Amino acid sequence: MNKVVYILFFLIFTTVSAQEVEILDYYSKEAIVNVAVFNNDKSKTALSDLDGKCDISHFDTNERITFKHLSYEVYKVTKSQILKNNSLVLMVLKPEQLDEVVMSISKWEQQKKDIPHKIVSLNARAIAFTNPQTSADLLQNSGKVFVQKSQLGGGSPMIRGFATNRLLLTVDGVRMNNAIFRGGNLQNVISIDPFTIKKTEVIFGPGSVIYGSDALGGVMNFYSKEATLSTKDSLLFTGNTNLRYSSANNEKTTHIDFNLGKRKWAYLTSFSYSTFDDLKMGSHGPEAYLRNAYVSTQDGVDALVTNNNPQKQVPTGYDQWNLMQKITHKPNNYWDLDIGLFYSETSDYSRYDRLIGPNSEGNGLHSAEWYYGPQKWFMGNVQLNKKGKGKFYDGLRITTAYQYFEESRNNRGFQDPILYSTKEMVNALSTNVDFENKKIGDLRLYYGASYIYNNVNSGGSQKDISTNVVSDAPSRYPDGSSWQTAAAYLTGEYKAMPNFSLLSGLRYSHVWIDAEFDKTFYPFPFDDADLSTGALTGSIGFSWFPRANLQITLNGATGFRSPNIDDIGKVFDSEPGSVVVPNPDLEPEYAYNMELGIKKNYKDKLVFKGAAFYTYLVDALVRRDYLFNGEPQIEYNGELSNVQAMQNAAKAYVYGFEFGLEAVLTENISLVSNLTLTEGVEEEADGTDSPARHVPPTFGDVHLIFRNQNLKTDLFLNYNGEITNDDLATSEQEKTYIYAKDANGLPYAPSWYTLNFRTQYELNKEWRIGCSLENITNQRYRSYSSGIAAPGTNLIIGVSYSF
Known part of the structure; x- marks a missing residue:
């Protein structure tokens, strides 16, 4: 006892x-x-x-x-x-770590210092501090990615002179690009909820060895937060709530997530909702950007009315909501199962740049209505992971996903009673099997295979707004068309010496397209498009530390993009007065890239980074004038329009320099700066050339940062250089309504700067308060190629609570 x-x-x-x-x-x-x-x-x-x-x-x-x-x-x-x-x-992790782990190059964890590619990583801490409205803003806030916007509900990244379907988006390792990703500006990135992102990794340059078609200029990988298991027998219950308000567009955002974790099962649920009003531009800048008048429709009659507040961009507001559900099961130390369910939906939102252009008669605007229907995205993703003890691998990952995309376009000319609409739905299936092998001494191998299938449904209609009579109209794409690809890859990382790593890889991809054309509305001179093409891509590079404080990287890579349904089968108005028609005789385009990087660390007080790159694009898919049944013009939506089509009609080269600087001034104060310079030219088949469309101006930022245990502040300057009329792409020169006018009355993109302040204070481990004042001097500016002017002075207040 x-x-x-x-x-x-x-x-x-x-x-x-x-x-x-x-x-x-x-x-x-x-x-x-x-x-x-x-x-x-x-x-x-x-x-x-x-x-x-x-x-x-x-x-x-x-x-x-x-x-x-x-x-x-x-x-x-x-x-x-x-x-x-x-x-x-x-x-809290320090901002910059030499031993930072990245996953984007091989889909497995690797030391960033051993990678020859340029990779920019943004973790959840950095994202929470910048507090972006959308994932497009998240990328732009990095200071290393340029983002174009045609409307408030948008954001089209540009990397090293490439954009849209020449860049690849992935979420948790699943390809988001689908068969109708277009060459025009895209807004699919806004479907990704920034509150759910654990880490974003951006690869600069071709990534086709791992990711296949479309990864010409870069890859943007978004890794979402995972359900957290409990380390004890008791239930782990944690969560976060966030509220945010922005004054420039009267944004009101709410977010909540919570995690339930046991030792072997965990569940993470997330919900976000945002509402945005019309965006207000700044007070000091080109008067050409002002919204002096807009179209108002009363009883079916369009009239041009005066805007009482020309700085208010009417209409640009919209709503968006996002859901995410994560489930994790870990039965033992070798296996784990992750399930991810994502859903995003917007309200209707106007394409602002199509609502500000004047009509040919000079008595109004070209469009009375031009809006996208709800943009919907669903993804169900199942990932099975196994660690160790395999005969040919140390890690096995099987990823299977289903995605559903829905989008629509609705437009009506000024004083035209007919509203034209098209609606597209894409069902996408994908399977990836990836292996990691660490057993061969200093050599690590990564290999795998993938298969992707896309089915496209497309329909068209037209509605007489005076009688509400709806009738059939041409679809945007061949209904029932399909795009599929199968591929296998092998990459290796060889640690030749402790200070020298070699990375190389090969991938073979094959792509099939099957599309049948409906001749009800257009007498197409062909019945179908049947494409079967393959591509072999490779990369080789090294990371070398000649001294402990000096890193030199060199990388060469090829990339390709196979034509998709958008390239081969689209019928749409590319701009007022022009119509794009299908062209089934397309071939893939190929990119060849070289990149040299240097990083120098001066006694952990000053870090300098620099990179130079050159990319050559052959058989470039570009939109050019075309003959349809021998005619240079056809009638489209009641308007005689010039005919264009996608063609392998050009070559292009892009080169540039990227610089970064990080300086520790005191224990609490640091200086961070980025600068990107890019040039690009498209060469036509006849020997003429013109500036490349997606090459951004020189852009950069400078940040003065103070941080201690509870407080972080950032005083920063954003800067964009000028693009003169001579340096504008031909297609951009024609968009006179979105650009300012130079001394000769010609369109150009002026330089601009903004002064900004951002701070976040941690009251305790539960409560954080963030506040930003953007564009303090209230500049009126438009980023290059953007149809919407940027916000004027913008006060952002955010409050978050963790439990």
């Missing part, structure tokens, strides 16, 4: 006295190993174990304890505060 009492007393005493704390990454909630724990005079110390745990029972209740790790910000807190926080310590 005495022994039983003694054992019970011992267990109770041990439980009380052994005060164990768990140290986790603030955002990923992963355990942090080897955190040094000590008091002010270092007379008491501890070290976190493999589970991120350590015992602090020998520290006094009100004693101030320091938590220090090479990769994380130093964290100081009293023991009593730790115990109030359920014995949990959350540490």
